[in-house]
Amino acid sequence: MLIAGIDYSLCGPSICLFEGENFTFNKCSFYYLTDTKKYTEVFVQNIFGERFVDYNHEVERYETIADWAIEILQGCSHIALEGYAYNSTGRVFHIAENTGLLKYKIFHSGIPLTIIPPTEVKKYATGKGNADKQRMYDSFVADTAFPLKSMLTPDKKDVCSPVSDIVDSYFICKKLYDMVTYPLGT
Secondary structure, three states: OEEEEEEOOOOOOEEEEEEOOOOOHHHEEEEEEEOOHHHOOEEEOOEEEEEOOOOOOHHHHHHHHHHHHHHHHOOOOEEEEEOOOOOOOOOHHHHHHHHHHHHHHHHHHOOOEEEEOHHHHHHHHHOOOOOOHHHHHHHHHHHHOOOHHHHHOOOOOOOOOOHHHHHHHHHHHHHHHHHHHOHHHO
16 A cells, blocks of 8 residues: 655645555655755655755746655555645635645546545644644654654754644544545444
């Protein structure tokens, strides 16, 4: 089984790919985009940071992000994407256009897509549907025993991108794994 969980955004998209039978952190590969050069490297054998491609127009940015994601998603049997946060403010139309293009490309790839609301991802990870980034990260460390923050952003006090994006994509993928493996809670 090869499945993916996507935390998709304009500034810090992250994809978690899981391949295998029993879900574990070590069977996951993480891919993310960033504008920060020091985060663009292979940190361990399964975490890969890349720099955003230069663009001249917003639509070109959406296309390069979607093409990056589609290339990584090739061969997946199922994909989960975090849904929209309905209390979002700011560039909500840009976010929707960006995500819409990815959904369109996934649709044309023929890979089944499940949309999981952000509150459901947070509740799955922490037991609270309104968990903050720190609580999500704490659940990630408890689940994986992997000190992601100290490896990627040791100079940051708070949990921030790309750590929070990787954490979210991990729990989106793990939630999809449970949905596919144990449909209807069986």
